[in-house]
Amino acid sequence: MGSKHRLLPWIESVLQEYSFTSVLDAFSGSGCVAYLFKTMGKRVHANDFLRFAADFSRAAVENSSERLTPQDVEFLTSLAPRPRRFVQETFRGIFFDETDRLFIDTLWSHLNRLSAPKQSLALSALYRACLKKQPRGVFTVSGPGRYDDGRRDLRLSLQDHYIESVEVFNDLVFDNGEPNRATCGDVFSLEPTPHDLVYLDPPYVPRADDNCYIKRYHFLEGLSSYWQGVELHPTSKVRKIRKRYTPFSYRREADTAFERMFKQFQTSTIVLSYSSNGYPDIERLVELLSQFKMKITVHSEEHRYHFGTHPAVSRARTVVTEYLVVGE
Ligand SMILES: C[S@@+](CC[C@H](N)C(=O)[O-])C[C@H]1O[C@@H](n2cnc3c(N)ncnc32)[C@H](O)[C@@H]1O
Structure with a gap:
């Protein structure tokens, strides 16, 4: 957006x-x-x-040399001994299927073993994969609903999207x-x-609708910290987090x-x-x-x-x- x-x-x-x-x-x-x-x-x-x-810029702007190797990807996608469970439990019936949610928890279970630039690459690729798999690329409503027209982006598993996305981000890395x-x-x-x-x-304050990034991308913002230190909105059906105040949203x-x-x-x-x-x-x-x-x-x-x-x-x-x- x-x-x-x-x-x-x-x-x-x-x-x-x-x-x-x-x-x-x-x-x-x-x-x-x-x-x-x-x-x-x-x-x-x-x-x-x-x-x-900020992770997107860490991966592609700040990072000038590190790329995710095939070994890194294999490690990130391998079953963790004690995988985290937050996404599987919190977003059941809301976003993604069981395999995709397990994949996200698995990846996060391994993440802190990588260097900081590689973590930003791994997360950026994960955000891209989630955006691709999510109908209309936003997290405002749960399930595919009427947008499930069988297209490739919805059919591909999150892990396959992830592998494609790693390549996209790896290709961006260069030193200026x-x-x-x-x-x-x-x-x-x-x-x-x-x-x-x-x-x-x-x-900018739009003339119609709103410009709330959290409403559309709350899942990615939560994912960036694995929901550490963020508060879930108590009544939200899609388990939104609270929006961040910015004066640019108000007339x-x-x-x-x-x-x-x-x-x-x-x-x-x-x-x-x-x-x-x-x-x-x-x-x-x-x-x-x-x-x-x-x-x-x-x-x-x-x-x-x-x-x-x-x-x-x-x-x-x-x-x-x-x-x-x-x-x-
Ligand atoms: C119009 S978008 C920028 C788009 C960007 N130029 C691009 O091409 O992708 C506005 C951005 O401002 C950020 N933002 C809003 N209020 C902010 C604030 N007070 N301080 C820093 N960033 C803010 C939002 O998170 C959003 O990513």
Whole structure:
């Protein structure tokens, strides 16, 4: 949700006109923009307040050399002497079949025997496998329901998805010669380290629906810590965890949050990713950024969003204008 992966060629074409060596992606999400910066030879710091999002960047941005070997995969998927049981018990009848749930518990039972970069790779591959196997790629409702159309992604076992996903993540690993890093924290608690450029892609208050990442991805966020220290929502049918507060989700708070964030990063070139369907509107954001920056350039691109993950499901299409607002 909110991933910029389809816009990467455009983002690259705009940002390669600017001169910068170090960059902070403060809301890294899937990690694809931080990874783009890595491929551009930059020194990258990726950050997100969700743990599973930070794992993606640890695996593909921070990690420059380690890959999961066939022996690692064999070890991770081998039956553990005393496998954990949380997923099997908590999500019975809610997500995945018995074999898939046992597979998740088994993998987690072995995980801490790997190095930290390998753990992030193993978890990223597991998140991808879970997203692929889950109808529509979200965890809002239990069971396949009307989306079970027999397609390959739903038929394949989680373990087979996992093996494919390990290959995907292994292929991403490379060294760009820079000490890149990934952190998990709130944007407002980030140290004001001097990055040449700060890329900001916060969630925006949508005009319809909500922008709650936890509602859609709670299972992955719980999985990232094996539900250690997180509270399950007492009445949730899908065993959701509590959502994390962010001021960017609320109309009455978003304006102040943007202003505070622009102030925080005012010594860097600020690049804000934004869409025409967000609140506040682009004019207001330019006004807020102008308080801290002399020169503002708004780059824009029309973008077609598709909703739905399968051609058989009728797809809603919305055209929005995507902006990159650059303050120097
Ligand atoms: C629009 S998404 C970023 C998408 C990302 N650029 C990509 O292409 O995948 C917004 C991200 O901001 C994160 N987020 C929301 N509030 C945050 C906060 N206060 N501090 C840090 N991260 C936050 C969410 O977890 C989410 O991953």
